[in-house]
Amino acid sequence: MSTTSASGTDFSDSAPAGSAGDGQALPAGIGPWALAWRRLRRNKTSMAFGGLFLLIVVLCLLAPVYSHDVAHIGPAAENITGTIKVGGKTENIVSLTDIPIGPTWHSHYFLGADELGRDVAVRLLYGGRNSLEIGAVATLITMIFGTLLGLAAGYFRGLADGAIRGVLDVIWAYPAVLLGVTLGTVLAVGSIGPLHGTNLMVPAVVIGFVYIPYVAKPIRGQTLGLREREFVDAARQQGLSHLRIMGWEILPNLASTIIVFIPLILANAILLEAGLTYLGAGVQPPNASWGTMITDGIDQIPAAFHLVLAPGIMLVLAVLSINIFGDGLVDALNPRAKVRISLTGSETDDH
Amino acid sequence: MARFVVRRLLVMFALLIATTIVTFGLFTLIPSANPAVLIAGRLATPQEIEQINVEYGFNKPIYVQYVKTMKNILTGKAYSYQSGFNVDSEIKAGLPATLSLALGAGFIWLVSSIAVGTLAAVRAGRLTDRLLAVLALTGVSMPVFFLGAVLLYYLGYKLNWFPLGGYTKLTSNPLQWLKHLILPWFALSVLFIGFYSRVLRSSILDSVNEDYVRTAHAKGLSERQVLVRHILRNSLIPIISLFGLDLAQVIGGGAIITESVFNLHGVGELARDSIQRLDIITLMAIVMLTAAAVVILGAVVDVITAYLDPRIRLMT
Secondary structure (H helix, E strand, O other): OOHHHHHHHHHHOOHHHHHHHHOOOOOOOOOHHHHHHHHHHHOHHHHHHHHHHHHHHHHHHOHHHHHHHHHOOOOOOOOOOOEEEEOOEEEEOEOOOOOEOOOOOOOOOOOOEOOOOOEHHHHHHHHHHHHHHHHHHHHHHHHHHHHHHHHHHHHHOHHHHHHHHHHHHHHHHOOHHHHHHHHHHHHHHOEEOOEEOOOOHHHHHHHHHHOHHHHHHHHHHHHHHHOOOHHHHHHHHOOOOHHHHHHHHHHHHHHHHHHHHHHHHHHHHHHHHHHHHHOOOOOOOOOOOHHHHHHHHHOOOOOOOHHHHHHHHHHHHHHHHHHHHHHHHHHHHOOHHHHHHHHHHHHHHOO | OHHHHHHHHHHHHHHHHHHHHHHHHHHHHOHHHOHHHHHHOOOOOHHHHHHHHHHHOOOOOHHHHHHHHHHHHHOOOOEOOOOOOEHHHHHHHHHHHHHHHHHHHHHHHHHHHHHHHHHHHHOOOOHHHHHHHHHHHHHHOOOHHHHHHHHHHHHHHHOOOOOOOOOOOOOOOHHHHHHHHHHHHHHHHHHHHHHHHHHHHHHHHHHOOOHHHHHHHHOOOOHHHHHHHHHHHHHHHHHHHHHHHHHHHHHHHHOHHHHHHOOOOOHHHHHHHHHHOOOHHHHHHHHHHHHHHHHHHHHHHHHHHHHHOOHHHHOO
């Protein structure tokens, strides 16, 4: 009657299936998490893109170092009248007709300048810090509240379930962008407690809130099933408190679902931040994110398309790497999918 | 069957009434969005605000104001506090563009995602499947306004194949209508194709082991017949449910970003503008339009799903 036996039960029927999918004998007694980790490690694409995402995170965290030691210019430093040597020629950073210089591929203005003569590469890394930070905080909010609400609704059922589900359904019925923009705008001009105006945490809280039902609903469904299981019955017989049963018996069994949701929510949170910022309801100046940079860059089309392309590609790369890693995570934690694939494969081979 | 649909409709309706209440409450409770202050302007004296409160009925209990606003919108007598325009005629002006966007894009993303998802499932685990997976994931990783900007720059500005945004009425010039809509259709569809095709793929792979599929094989049906008549028919159910809600939201002005990037002047752009100027009356009308679309398409989806899966009828 321990948590390990409880989580073991849930995986026990899937573990042999997984080993069959891997097509080789596994040492006896290997745990479900070790198995999942083994499957994930074998998925080269997923690991590569997971690595790419880590690289992006590290680069963004090193923004001050890059700014100080490589580019020698701060993220807000303007330089409208300056010049730079490119391939032996001296060029204006911002031309006389207000067109900023494109990528130089050198340490100075590596990705070019914007209309105020600021270094795009430096701003890209600083902006990435904000995008990633908002995404991370939003994901944390969604995961914590989504899990708690889903767990409580599924475990207590009845009145608590009805109340929680009602609230979740109202949030759900709203288009995500519409709800995000409404909340973001209202908070940008007004305030709730410490959340106001240009605070970076405003979009983070809004986005975290918008996605809560997407996590809470599946967690609730799974909890409804788990609470009827023998090990929960046994815990109840022992007279354990509700809190203890939820936290120590049911929650560990939800772990794989929760883990699968983290990259999914993170990817969507980063995207939604960019969208809200585009609509003026996300990151507010003087702060900047990738979303801010793309939005500002759109105003400079067609003269300086690199202002859209640089942050856009960075944003897509970050989100795509999270998504591909997340996809591998699903496969690793849910080995049934793999068995099915080999089944259909043999079927299609037949004709 | 009828009882099932009616009950679903009632639940949906209650939900959507709740969303209008939340919207209204949000704007009334937050001081900065208080309509009286917004109308009076920044330098208004307390007396002036008091006068506006009486004039517009803002001093009445909030539920009285809510009911009055709802009634005005439904009878076409609601006027924006900020712009003074009749909100119903503003929405009517935006609907052709939004409907053109929604129906065209909806058709494209539904057909493409069924094709892509089925192909990926049939070729599961092979190179085609892996390529389609990467494409689908790229689709869901692409912010619409970035994709829109790239499309407009290369295909519109550089190659001059398409106009740089805007909307032309179908009735005034069908060819221009099409030319203005192709890029928005594509930009909006990409995300949905990526998402739906993944859902359909796993839904197909899940149903391969179902009893009715084994029965169909045992009856001696060909692979193609089993796939189309039995596997696909059932696997489409989650897709149809998603499609109903997503299409309803686009019709209700949910494609705010797409409409803004391509300057379609539809309901979505109206939603953006009304939120930016904290225009509660217009926003309420748009939320009600979304609600109506969600309820109506929800009913259609229920009927289609019941047709696709006979077991659903038994569960009422």
